[in-house]
Amino acid sequence: MLKIKNLHASVEGKKILKGVNLEVNAGEVHAIMGPNGSGKSTLASVIAGKEEFEVTQGSIEFEGEDLDETSPEERAHKGVFLSFQYPVEIPGVSVTNFMKTAINESRKAKGLEDMPAKEMLKLIREKSEMLDIDRKFLSRSLNEGFSGGEKKRNEIFQMAMLEPKLSILDETDSGLDIDALRIVANGVNKLRSADKATILITHYQRLLEYIIPDFVHVIHDGKIVKSGGKELALELEEKGYDWLKQEATV
Amino acid sequence: MAYTEEELKKELETKEYEYGFYTDIESDTFPPGLNEEVVIAISKKKEEPEWMTLWRLEAFKYWKEMKEPEWANVHYEKPDFQAISYYSAPNSKPKYDSLDDVDPELLDTFKRLGISVDEQKKLTGVAVDIVMDSVSVATSFKKTLGEKGIIFCSISEAIREHPELVKKYIGSVVPKRDNFYAALNSAVFSDGSFCYIPKGVRCPMELSTYFRINQAGTGQFERTLVIAEEGSYVSYLEGCTAPSRDENQLHAAVVELIALDDAEIKYSTVQNWFPGNKEGKGGVYNFVTKRGICEKNAKISWTQVETGSAVTWKYPSCILKGDNSIGEFYSIAVTNNFQQADTGTKMVHLGKNTRSTIISKGISAGKSQNSYRGLVQINSRADNARNFSQCDSLLMGNECGAHTFPYIEAKNPTAMIEHEATTSKIGEDQIFYCNQRGIDTEKAIALIVNGFSKEVLNKLPMEFAVEAQKLLEISLEGSVG
Ligand SMILES: Nc1ncnc2c1ncn2[C@@H]1O[C@H](COP(=O)(O)OP(=O)(O)O)[C@@H](O)[C@H]1O
Ligand SMILES: [Mg+2]
Numbered sequence: 001m002l003k004i005k006n007l008h009a010s011v012e013g014k015k016i017l018k019g020v021n022l023e024v025n026a027g028e029v030h031a032i033m034g035p036n037g038s039g040k041s042t043l044a045s046v047i048a049g050k051e052e053f054e055v056t057q058g059s060i061e062f063e064g065e066d067l068d069e070t071s072p073e074e075r076a077h078k079g080v081f082l083s084f085q086y087p088v089e090i091p092g093v094s095v096t097n098f099m100k101t102a103i104n105e106s107r108k109a110k111g112l113e114d115m116p117a118k119e120m121l122k123l124i125r126e127k128s129e130m131l132d133i134d135r136k137f138l139s140r141s142l143n144e145g146f147s148g149g150e151k152k153r154n155e156i157f158q159m160a161m162l163e164p165k166l167s168i169l170d171e172t173d174s175g176l177d178i179d180a181l182r183i184v185a186n187g188v189n190k191l192r193s194a195d196k197a198t199i200l201i202t203h204y205q206r207l208l209e210y211i212i213p214d215f216v217h218v219i220h221d222g223k224i225v226k227s228g229g230k231e232l233a234l235e236l237e238e239k240g241y242d243w244l245k246q247e248a249t250v
Numbered sequence: 251m252a253y254t255e256e257e258l259k260k261e262l263e264t265k266e267y268e269y270g271f272y273t274d275i276e277s278d279t280f281p282p283g284l285n286e287e288v289v290i291a292i293s294k295k296k297e298e299p300e301w302m303t304l305w306r307l308e309a310f311k312y313w314k315e316m317k318e319p320e321w322a323n324v325h326y327e328k329p330d331f332q333a334i335s336y337y338s339a340p341n342s343k344p345k346y347d348s349l350d351d352v353d354p355e356l357l358d359t360f361k362r363l364g365i366s367v368d369e370q371k372k373l374t375g376v377a378v379d380i381v382m383d384s385v386s387v388a389t390s391f392k393k394t395l396g397e398k399g400i401i402f403c404s405i406s407e408a409i410r411e412h413p414e415l416v417k418k419y420i421g422s423v424v425p426k427r428d429n430f431y432a433a434l435n436s437a438v439f440s441d442g443s444f445c446y447i448p449k450g451v452r453c454p455m456e457l458s459t460y461f462r463i464n465q466a467g468t469g470q471f472e473r474t475l476v477i478a479e480e481g482s483y484v485s486y487l488e489g490c491t492a493p494s495r496d497e498n499q500l501h502a503a504v505v506e507l508i509a510l511d512d513a514e515i516k517y518s519t520v521q522n523w524f525p526g527n528k529e530g531k532g533g534v535y536n537f538v539t540k541r542g543i544c545e546k547n548a549k550i551s552w553t554q555v556e557t558g559s560a561v562t563w564k565y566p567s568c569i570l571k572g573d574n575s576i577g578e579f580y581s582i583a584v585t586n587n588f589q590q591a592d593t594g595t596k597m598v599h600l601g602k603n604t605r606s607t608i609i610s611k612g613i614s615a616g617k618s619q620n621s622y623r624g625l626v627q628i629n630s631r632a633d634n635a636r637n638f639s640q641c642d643s644l645l646m647g648n649e650c651g652a653h654t655f656p657y658i659e660a661k662n663p664t665a666m667i668e669h670e671a672t673t674s675k676i677g678e679d680q681i682f683y684c685n686q687r688g689i690d691t692e693k694a695i696a697l698i699v700n701g702f703s704k705e706v707l708n709k710l711p712m713e714f715a716v717e718a719q720k721l722l723e724i725s726l727e728g729s730v731g
Binding site: 048049050051052071072073075076077081082084087088089090091092093097098101102103105106109141142158162 | 677678679680682683684685686687688689690691693697698700701702703704705
């Protein structure tokens with residue numbers, strides 16, 4: 001589904017990604033771990049097409065298509081979803097209105113009519129129940145005055161609504177208490193399927209107790225320095241990142 | 251024939267009503283220039299009684315002695331008042347033979363506003379087969395209104411048919427010598443609307459007139475007078491759209507509202523005159539004086555969405571004369587490219603327990619300048635007066651400006667005045683967030699702007715709100731690179 005080859009990216013002339021290789025197939029869950037500032041969020045942004053970041057080398061392929069010339073919204077229409085580490089506020093725009101716009105814009109891009117209001121309401125009801133979201137919450141302005149946990153839960157709600165093929169969750173676990181974490185993880189697990197894939201970015205292995213990854217990658221200084229199965233996460237928990245940093249510099 | 255609720259709704263739905271523009275009618279146009287003869291000739295053309303002619307002449311005398319105001323935060327080439335023609339009856343001669351001859355950019359705008367081909371033809375001056383009533387489509391409602399004793403007609407007609415009402419109230423809120431443009435308007439106003447709601451009557455429909463500037467080089471001087479008798483209610487809509495023009499046009503309207511004891515007037519405006527092209531050429535100069543007076547327990551709400559004009563100078567105001575009266579001002583002002591707007595309100599608290607609310611949303615893009623100028627004045631006798639003002643500015647890009655000039659004069663120690671102001675910028679992060687959800691940048695901006703303006707949009711009547719949202723989108727297109 002996703003093929004990243006030798007990806008280099010920089011921002012304001014500063015090199016951040018320095019040759020990332022990653023292949024994610026349908027049905028898989030990949031965890032990406034690594035210390036702060038190693039380039040995890042940058043990788044997520046570059047996959048999503050944020051123009052601030054310049055791809056200087058390498059390529060990203062999604063479902064066999066090179067994404068180089070593809071705008072962020074087109075990537076979204078193709079089924080790429082990013083749950084932001086720091087979701088932004090949009091005052092005066094309700095969660096419901098935002099979702100309605102997002103869904104209908106994607107439909108428009110595919111040549112479909114707007115989703116009928118009845119269907120939209122049904123979808124909203126279904127997904128908000130699944131994630132244990134109070135309906136009142138959905139009429140509030142997007143992320144405005146939301147607690148950290150509410151913001152993250154709202155991101156997952158949007159993911160559930162949009163049903164993307166590839167979901168990238170950037171530190172969705174941080175800021176969540178254990179109950180919220182369980183609900184969110186439960187939601188993600190329910191959305192797992194053979195034709196979808198997930199990339200979990202985290203630096204704790206806590207989340208991985210709830211969402212079991214097929215692969216774990218460790219990123220350090222803009223490169224994936226180690227990949228393995230789910231046991232790698234436990235090893236990291238035990239030993240920290242330092243041994244990998246040393247390994248990488250050797 | 252009385253309208254049923256259903257029929258009314260249908261009528262409201264048809265674009266015909268929504269865009270009830272003047273259709274051009276074969277006209278004669280005065281040669282440019284302004285002097286006493288011209289003032290008298292206008293009055294003659296309108297078949298006015300002598301008192302009206304004298305009233306105009308007095309206004310003209312004041313105007314000659316006045317100077318154009320310069321305190322507003324706008325810069326423009328002063329109009330040459332002798333180069334303007336002060337009377338032009340509607341003209342029916344088609345300007346074009348087919349839509350193919352019309353500026354495609356303008357047609358595109360119309361299309362996106364959802365204006366039908368027939369209406370596009372009318373708007374751009376292409377020959378059409380239907381001859382429309384020249385005054386206002388609202389004329390068709392006259393009968394229904396008449397049954398309730400409501401008068402809704404052109405100001406010229408009112409001067410002829412209801413002289414006692416006009417004589418009593420015209421100039422009572424905006425005196426002839428109030429300001430330069432008000433004086434000019436008083437001398438030469440060509441048309442406008444008159445509305446009278448009798449005691450205790452609730453006007454059963456939104457009263458709507460759409461004005462449009464008919465001919466290049468013709469200054470427009472509209473005069474609107476709304477009188478709500480004791481305990482009555484009316485919601486009045488005023489709107490206009492943008493015929494493309496390459497030469498500056500002056501527009502100096504005067505609107506006077508009179509809300510007697512326990513009456514309520516809601517006055518909503520969507521203003522979308524030609525703002526000039528992307529280089530800042532052309533566009534309408536809009537210098538408007540709007541003011542209302544509230545007697546005891548009365549209420550006046552001004553709601554406006556201003557997206558057009560090259561230069562706007564406009565301060566809808568309320569004089570809260572009666573005890574317990576309420577004044578409200580809700581405004582969205584959008585400026586793009588080289589537009590300049592200096593708008594705001596004046597709330598003058600004279601009575602006890604008077605309350606006013608000001609919500610102003612300024613959106614600036616391109617190289618435009620957007621200023622809010624507001625005065626809250628609490629008179630010494632206005633015990634327990636309250637005001638709440640909120641002025642929010644939204645900036646797009648680095649070349650535009652937002653300015654806030656709040657003035658407060660409180661002469662009564664019991665006054666409670668609150669003022670809040672914020673300035674924000676549409677961030678790249680907000681846009682990227684929307685993009686990531688499949689919303690393109692154009693739509694993202696519209697969404698953010700609509701969210702920012704929501705408190706004011708919510709105050710507009712439904713069909714106007716939808717219209718206003720579309721206008722916001724269109725006027726900000728291409729404003730973020
Ligand atoms: N917009 C930006 N401008 C400048 N530097 C940035 C920008 N975004 C990220 N960086 C830098 O890139 C590095 C990687 O950041 P990030 O991808 O957010 O790391 P992580 O998500 O792994 O904590 C950091 O050194 C950070 O300061
Ligand atoms: Mg990060």
